[in-house]
Every structure is written in C-alpha cells, then in structure tokens.
Amino acid sequence: MIDFVGLYNYWIVIFLAMAGLYIVIARGNLIKKLVGLNVFQASVFILYISFGKIFGGTAPIIEKGIKVYSNPLPHVLILTAIVVGVATTALGLALVVRIRQAYGTIEEEDIHVQDESM
Amino acid sequence: MSFLLEHLPALIIVVPLMCAPLCVLFRGKNTPFIIALAATWFALLCACLLAGEVFDKGTIAYHMGGWPPPIGIEYRVDALNVLVLLIVAGIGSVVAPYSRSSLLLEYVQDRAYMFYAAYLLCLTGLMGVAITGDAFNLFVFLEISSLSSYVLIALGFDRRALTASYQYLIMGTIGATFIVIAIGLLYQATGTLNMADLAARIPAHGYDRTIVAAFGFLVVGAALKIALFPLHQWLPNAYAYAPSTVSAFLAATATKVSIYILIRFLFTIFGVKFSFEVLPTGIPLMTMAVLAMFLPSIVACFQNDVKRMLAYSSVAQIGYMILGVSLVSVVGLQAGILHLFNHALMKGSLFLVMGALFYRLGSCHIDALAGAGKRMPWTMAAFVGGGLSLIGVPLTAGFVSKWYLILASLEKGLWVIALLVVASSLLALVYVFRVIESAYFRPAPTDAPAAEAPLSLLVPAWVLVGGNVWFGIDTSIPVELSRRAAVSLMGFGG
Numbered sequence: 001m002i003d004f005v006g007l008y009n010y011w012i013v014i015f016l017a018m019a020g021l022y023i024v025i026a027r028g029n030l031i032k033k034l035v036g037l038n039v040f041q042a043s044v045f046i047l048y049i050s051f052g053k054i055f056g057g058t059a060p061i062i063e064k065g066i067k068v069y070s071n072p073l074p075h076v077l078i079l080t081a082i083v084v085g086v087a088t089t090a091l092g093l094a095l096v097v098r099i100r101q102a103y104g105t106i107e108e109e110d111i112h113v114q115d116e117s118m
Numbered sequence: 119m120s121f122l123l124e125h126l127p128a129l130i131i132v133v134p135l136m137c138a139p140l141c142v143l144f145r146g147k148n149t150p151f152i153i154a155l156a157a158t159w160f161a162l163l164c165a166c167l168l169a170g171e172v173f174d175k176g177t178i179a180y181h182m183g184g185w186p187p188p189i190g191i192e193y194r195v196d197a198l199n200v201l202v203l204l205i206v207a208g209i210g211s212v213v214a215p216y217s218r219s220s221l222l223l224e225y226v227q228d229r230a231y232m233f234y235a236a237y238l239l240c241l242t243g244l245m246g247v248a249i250t251g252d253a254f255n256l257f258v259f260l261e262i263s264s265l266s267s268y269v270l271i272a273l274g275f276d277r278r279a280l281t282a283s284y285q286y287l288i289m290g291t292i293g294a295t296f297i298v299i300a301i302g303l304l305y306q307a308t309g310t311l312n313m314a315d316l317a318a319r320i321p322a323h324g325y326d327r328t329i330v331a332a333f334g335f336l337v338v339g340a341a342l343k344i345a346l347f348p349l350h351q352w353l354p355n356a357y358a359y360a361p362s363t364v365s366a367f368l369a370a371t372a373t374k375v376s377i378y379i380l381i382r383f384l385f386t387i388f389g390v391k392f393s394f395e396v397l398p399t400g401i402p403l404m405t406m407a408v409l410a411m412f413l414p415s416i417v418a419c420f421q422n423d424v425k426r427m428l429a430y431s432s433v434a435q436i437g438y439m440i441l442g443v444s445l446v447s448v449v450g451l452q453a454g455i456l457h458l459f460n461h462a463l464m465k466g467s468l469f470l471v472m473g474a475l476f477y478r479l480g481s482c483h484i485d486a487l488a489g490a491g492k493r494m495p496w497t498m499a500a501f502v503g504g505g506l507s508l509i510g511v512p513l514t515a516g517f518v519s520k521w522y523l524i525l526a527s528l529e530k531g532l533w534v535i536a537l538l539v540v541a542s543s544l545l546a547l548v549y550v551f552r553v554i555e556s557a558y559f560r561p562a563p564t565d566a567p568a569a570e571a572p573l574s575l576l577v578p579a580w581v582l583v584g585g586n587v588w589f590g591i592d593t594s595i596p597v598e599l600s601r602r603a604a605v606s607l608m609g610f611g612g
Binding site for chain 1: 254257258261265268269272277278280281283284287288291292295298299302305306
C-alpha cells in the first residue's frame with residue numbers, strides 16, 4: 001500500500017500516457033488527435049518533474065540553512081521539451097488549418113473518402 | 119586556421135544554424151539561395167576535414183564552451199558519426215543547387231526564403247543528432263530536424279502532402295517522445311546524460327527494470343523514426359507527396375540518422391552484452407528486417423506512382439540495414455553501416471531523377487514515363503544507373519553492401535538469410551524494371567514534351583549516380599570507415 005501511494009506520480013504518468021495514446025489512435029478528428037498527443041507529452045513532463053523531486057527539498061537556491069533541495073536538471077530539461085511540445089502543437093494546428101482549407105473537413109474518414117474518390 | 123580546425127565540430131553545426139535566420143532576414147530574390155548553398159557547402163567541407171582528422175587520429179572529443187563533460191555538452195566524432203555527417207552534408211550540398219531550378223520555388227513563390235530556412239534547420243538538426251555526445255541534446259536536435267521536415271513535406275504540390283505531413287507529425291512525435299522517456303529513465307537510473315558516461319555507468323548500475331524499460335522505449339521510439347516495418351505507415355505518403363527535392367533529401371538522410379540513433383544506443387550506450395545477450399533483441403530485429411525486405415518490396419511492385427514505389431523500396435532497404443545490425447558481428451554491422459551510406463547515394467539520385475522527370479512530364483505516374491527513354495536519354499540513363507545500384511548489380515555501390523551482408527550471414531552460418539537477401543534483390547529488379555520497361559519499350563504519346571530536363575537538375579542527379587559507380591569500384595573510404603566503426607561498436611578497442 002505504501003508503495004502504491006509513494007509511486008502516486010508514476011501511476012498518474014502511466015494513466016495520462018495511455019489515455020493520450022488512446023485518443024491519438026481512436027479519434028478521427030485531427031484536432032482531438034493533437035489534444036491526445038498533448039496529453040501524452042504532458043505525462044512525460046510529469047515523469048521528468050517527478051524524477052527531480054526530493055521529499056522535504058526546496059527550490060535549488062543557495063541560502064543559509066538549506067541543505068536539501070530538488071534536482072534542478074530534470075526540470076530544466078523538461079522546460080526544453082515543453083518548448084518542443086508547444087512548437088509541435090503549433091505546427092500541427094497550422095497543418096490542420098491548411099487541411100481544412102484543402103479538403104473542407106478535419107475528420108480523418110472524410111479525408112480518406114475524398115482521397116479515394118480522386 | 120588552426121583555430122578554425124580546432125573548432126570544426128562546433129562550426130559544422132553553428133554555421134548552418136545561424137544561416138537559417140539569415141535566410142529569413144535577407145529575403146531578396148537570390149540571397150536565401152546563396153546563403154543556403156554557402157552553408158551546406160561549408161558543412162560538407164567541415165565534414166570532409168573532420169573525416170580526414172578521424173581517419174588519421176581517431177576519435178575527436180570537443181567540449182562545447184570549454185565545459186568538460188559531464189557538466190558541459192560534449193561533441194564526439196568517431197568513425198561512425200563522421201560517416202553519417204558525410205552523408206547528410208554531402209546529400210545536403212547536392213540537393214541545395216538542385217532546389218533552385220526544380221518547380222518547388224515557383225510553387226512557394228515569394229516564400230522561397232522560408233523553404234531555405236527550413237531546409238537549413240533540417241540539415242542542422244540531422245547533423246546535430248549525429249555529432250552530439252549528449253543524450254538529451256540528441257533529442258533536441260532530433261526534434262529540430264523533425265519539425266522542419268514536417269514543414270518541408272507539407273510544401274508538396276498535392277493536397278495529400280498536408281495529410282501525409284500531419285500523419286508524420288503524429289507518428290514522429292510519438293517516436294521522439296518515446297525516446298525522451300527512455301533518456302529520462304536512463305538519467306534517473308544513472309544520473310548522467312553524457313553518452314560515454316552512460317555507457318560506463320549502466321553496467322555498474324545493473325540491469326534492473328528501469329534500464330530494461332528505457333531500452334524498450336528507445337528501441338520502439340527509434341523504430342518509429344526509422345520507419346522499420348511494421349511501423350512504416352507514415353513514410354510512403356510522406357515521400358510520395360513531398361516535393362522531389364525534399365523527398366531526395368529526406369529519403370537519403372532522415373531515416374539514416376534515425377538508424378544511427380538506434381546503433382549508437384544499442385551498441386555504445388547499452389552495450390552489446392546487455393542489448394543482445396541479456397535481452398534477446400537480435401531475433402525480433404532480424405525477423406522485422408526480413409519481413410521489411412519482402413513485404414514492402416512486393417507492395418512496391420504494384421505501385422503505379424514511381425515516387426511511391428521508391429518510397430516503399432526505401433522501407434525495404436531499411437530492412438537490409440537493420441538486418442546487418444541484427445547479425446551482431448563486425449562484418450554484419452559493417453554491412454549495415456555501408457548500406458546506410460550507399461542507400462543514401464542511390465535513393466538520393468533516384469528521387470532527384472524523379473524530380474527532373476516531373477519537371478518535364480508533370481507527373482510521376484508510370485504511364486506518363488512511356489517513351490521517356492528516347493526523349494530524355496540522359497535523365498532516364500541516370501534512373502537506370504541509380505536503379506542498378508538499388509538492385510545491387512556489380513560495379514555499383516549497392517553491390518558492395520549486399521556482398522558484405524551476405525558474407526556476414528554466411529559467417530554466422532545463416533545461409534537462409536543470405537539466400538533471402540538475394541531473393542529480395544530480385545524483387546527490386548522487378549519494380550525497377552517496370553519503370554525501365556515503360557520508359558524504353560513503350561511508344562510515347564504524341565503530345566509528350568521532347569526535351570531533356572534542364573542541366574541544373576541533371577547535374578546533381580548525375581553527381582549522385584557517379585557516386586554510386588565510384589563507391590562501387592573504389593570502395594576503400596566507406597569500407598575502411600565502416601570497418602573501424604563496426605570494430606569499435608562491437609567493443610574490440612579502436
């Protein structure tokens with residue numbers, strides 16, 4: 001039981017990752033797919049942030065009396081990954097706008113039907 | 119001069135990276151093209167100098183900003199990644215002049231500077247993945263190259279290019295996120311991101327569940343980016359509908375760099391012992407490689423769009439490279455790395471020829487090529503040259519790597535695999551011959567255009583075809599580099 005509670009963050013990570021991947025696979029709406037992708041990426045952000053956390057630790061600032069602080073490196077790394085995630089989402093949404101202009105729909109099945117009928 | 123030489127590993131990345139925004143700032147008529155051309159040729163020069171240095175002195179370690187690892191980011195150039203750098207910079211500098219006369223620029227019109235900016239960013243990202251010695255840095259460069267390649271693919275003339283790019287974006291992001299999960303788990307287990315450090319600390323840490331999970335995520339993530347069968351769904355559409363310039367560049371470089379990632383992690387970081395002895399990775403990889411050699415080849419035989427056919431053929435050729443890796447021997451790895459180099463030459467040249475044909479005929483459909491052999495003899499001759507290399511005819515580069523692959527299979531006593539390599543080459547013969555049959559043995563429609571493609575498109579294509587023949591006859595440079603890379607990857611010193 002203690003293990004389960006101690007690994008609480010990681011259970012959330014697994015749940016979010018699976019939920020995100022499921023949305024990407026199961027939904028035909030291109031925007032919803034991007035949302036799923038974002039949920040999946042968010043799970044990785046939480047994974048990294050959990051690595052750096054130390055119980056009782058504070059922010060990594062050098063001050064008198066502070067001995068225990070969280071590992072800042074994973075937090076910095078994931079900041080980079082968040083930026084990459086934002087760029088991916090922006091590009092994905094831009095593509096969806098262009099797809100909508102070209103096909104008049106953002107449903108995967110409708111696009112498929114239009115491609116087949118050409 | 120010696121100052122410049124000392125900083126070559128940084129310059130090869132920084133110069134193209136800085137030139138990308140310059141293209142956007144100086145958006146005159148010709149300036150972006152000249153900047154891109156100068157940057158890619160400079161990168162090729164750097165890659166050649168680095169290759170010379172690695173050839174003479176062995177591995178080069180460069181500390182970014184003078185910070186020693188593991189605190190700073192290290193760039194590490196050895197025989198394996200200098201070969202990848204040569205491929206990327208070489209193909210990049212052949213494709214850059216080609217892009218100017220291909221129809222692409224007329225299509226994007228006054229946004230040509232954006233094309234060159236994305237092109238340079240893609241080049242930077244791919245070279246960065248190859249050169250870096252830091253696992254997280256590798257992810258960042260991978261995403262730089264992926265994001266810019268989604269943009270490049272979406273430039274295609276057909277609206278299906280947009281959906282292809284979107285598909286690639288979804289699959290590519292999942293792949294890259296898997297890789298970043300793997301890197302995170304490795305960091306948590308070992309407390310370092312430097313590749314050399316990781317390689318030293320993983321055995322000391324022991325092969326617990328964290329490392330095994332990291333390994334799984336990495337292999338699947340890399341396989342997605344490689345388009346290893348059956349994770350290849352994004353590739354055929356992306357290469358078929360992207361502009362030919364982009365297809366040539368990406369087909370020759372992007373998947374190769376992803377294979378580099380797989381090789382680097384399996385052999386250098388996790389180590390041969392863990393990857394292939396503790397975990398049974400060899401057999402599944404080999405199974406997928408053999409399936410990849412056959413099923414996409416068979417699909418390729420039934421494609422009527424030649425670019426799509428070549429794209430399926432790329433998936434099949436990736437099978438050969440992974441087969442080499444999965445044999446886990448010096449000769450096998452050498453064959454895989456050699457094929458990486460040779461396939462870049464052949465697929466690059468074939469896609470460039472398709473661009474030249476498209477320029478005149480306005481289509482890549484196999485029926486549109488009817489009679490092209492008589493009307494555009496030089497263009498079609500280049501296709502035949504690249505095609506022969508793809509099949510693996512002696513005196514072309516394709517033969518050399520298949521020869522090594524067969525040698526490696528026989529060395530392991532797997533004569534069935536050796537036979538399969540030969541059998542799948544026959545499939546390549548079928549689909550290449552379909553194109554040749556249409557171009558040479560069918561009468562052309564009367565209204566077909568009768569001119570050769572412009573020289574500015576033909577010369578780059580012929581440069582790569584020439585490379586196929588050159589490296590088919592004088593094999594010393596790639597064979598020696600790949601042998602050294604294979605020996606050091608297998609952990610026999612050097």
